[in-house]
Amino acid sequence: MKNMTLERITEVCGGVYYGSEADKKKEIAGAVIDSRQVESGYLFIAVKGEKVDGHQFIPQVFEKGALAVLSEQELSEPAGPYIRVESTLGAMKKLAAYYRRSLDIKVVGITGSVGKTSTKEMIASVLSQKYNVLKTEGNFNNEIGLPLTIFKIREQHEVAVLEMGISEFGEMHRLAEMAYPDICVITNIGLCHLENLLTRDGILKAKTESFEHLTPEGTAVLNGDDDKLCEKKMVNGKPAVFYGIGKEAKLAKTEQGEKYLAEKEVYATDVEPVGLDGTKAVIHIGAESFAVTIPIAGEHNVYNALAAVCVAGKLGLSVDEMKRGIESVKTIGGRSNLIHKGGMTIIDDCYNANPVSMKASIDVLAAAPGRKIAVLGDMGELGENEQELHAMVGEHFEGKGIDALFAAGALSENLAQAVGKCSKETEVHYFKTKDELMEELLPYVKSGDTVLVKASHFMGFPEVVGQLTK
Structure with a gap:
């Protein structure tokens, strides 16, 4: 992993290094919290969970070839170097934030109440027509899963598509600080996690914490047909990119009465269901348009495709590449x-x-x-x-x-x-x-x-x- 020497890791984490000076200059090959995933040259991050304490597996990970261990405990006679820190979870987040910023890569961060994972799959499918893409796997979208995903980025990757899931205020600050996205996609502001976020306005506030962590030239891509997101016309001094069905701003009934939503830069027309086999639509971006069959049923998947087209437009894909990526997207278990x-x-x-x-x-x-x-x-x-x-x-x-x-x-x-x-x-x-x-x-x-x-x-x-x- 580029720039990830044990010396630099110690410095970034604010830890204390125990080991030889020669090992201090070595770069780790990967970083994991699961001892079963340790390979030669890896950093093992010993995390104390509710049921299992990772520190108990430290002897085994050295046997498997781990280069070093991140530990909260003082180790007696370890088989290799280790870095002692106050909190391994806290150190992992610092390390992920540092590593992401050391890489020459575009990052797309995705959040929203509904459709994060299916939108992530759609965006990754489209971008992979032009770039080598790393994407969040499974539900690795929280304060443990996100840094572990960032640690999988390698020099051959050109774009990372990272999902960010939250359930409380402040959590998005911590996630987006690590992801440091060039493009932030918010799918919608729906009704979930209301136990902590209380109202849709609370959800909007929590999700848009991500804007504070965009790169200086970063762009927000937002669902213009969402009555909350449509109000975020400027983000960090730059116009948001809105997507939706139909170009014109819709008149919608909202909690505060009737209001006009946003005019869309990227939009769909001629939306036509094809049973369970998908949905046909014509997608418009700038002066270009293309007919496409989205191979997953439901109007919500038209929105996912539109979000992907917005991102693809920002990253220089052709409409042919966009169409090919949308039509080749696959569903994953448990999601339509x-x-x-x-x-x-x-x-x-x-x-x-x-x-x-x-x-x-x-x-x-x-x-x-x-x-x-x-x-x-x-x-x-x-x-x-x-x-x-x-x-x-x-x-x-x-x-x-x-x-x-x-x-x-x-x-x-x-x-x-x-x-x-x-x-x-x-x-x-x-x-x-x-x-x-x-x-x-x-x-x-x-x-x-x-x-x-x-x-x-x-x-x-x-x-x-x-x-x-x-």
Whole structure:
């Protein structure tokens, strides 16, 4: 890793080095907190977790060829050099911030209430048509996952696409300080993490902490159809780049009454669903436009594609490269992932859920062929209005043509009751537990059905998907 000698690491972390002067000049080959991932020349960062203390694996990592260890403890007779620091987690963040700034690379930071991961996948797919791209893997978007992702950047990488997920005030400052993005994308300001952030204005404030950590020439790319983001027309003295459906500023009903949203620089027209196979649209950027088929269903994925086009435009891609990248994007497990099994189509969207993403997934199911079955569970971290917000999702069933709802969880009772009132065409099956739900769901489904599975992660709905795909 460029510029990452043990001497420099000690200096950046404010630690004390124990080891030979010769080793001090050596560069580490990688940095990890999982002892199983240690390779020759790596730095092992010993983190004390809730269940496991990484310090207990220090002897083994030296046996595996680790160059050095970052430790909070004094080590007696270690098999190699170590750097003692007050907090290994704090030192890791300092090190990630330093390493990112030492690299000649463009960084795209992505945040928002809904769609961070799918937007990240879309942007990475598009940019990879021109550049060597490193992207956040899985859900490595927090104060541990982000630095570990930054540590994976190597000299061959030309762009890093980094996802930043938060749930409290101040957290984005810490993440964006490490990422130091050239482009910051915010997908939307929705209804999630309300336990800590309280209101949508609170969410806006927390997400836009990222602006303070943009590079001097950095650009904000924002959803111009979002009634909160549309107000951020200037960011750090530079115009924000807005994207959305239709060029003109829309008149929208908001919490404060009617208002005009933003005019869009990058926009889509002629949006046309193609069932579960995707969505057709014409995308406009500057004086150019191109027709594209986004291979993932749902209008929300049109927005993801538009965000990617904004970023691609800033980084010099041609419209042909943009089109190719959009049309080759892949879904990932738990996020609008289509699984075909036993004549059924299962929409595996159970990684997480909030009211905005729930409604978007119901819209996708509504466009599906055959019998439409929604299997839904509780949404977490919604604060004091959690019951009303579940009922609001249930009200969204009205007129959608959903044949059956299977719902589980204490809060989902509110959702099920609302569906019963608003959508007489929908059979409503409510259960207190996921196990009770599965017991009735499995004999109910049949060939030709389309089944949406969605809930917050704590509900464990991947198990439902697992049973349906057995």
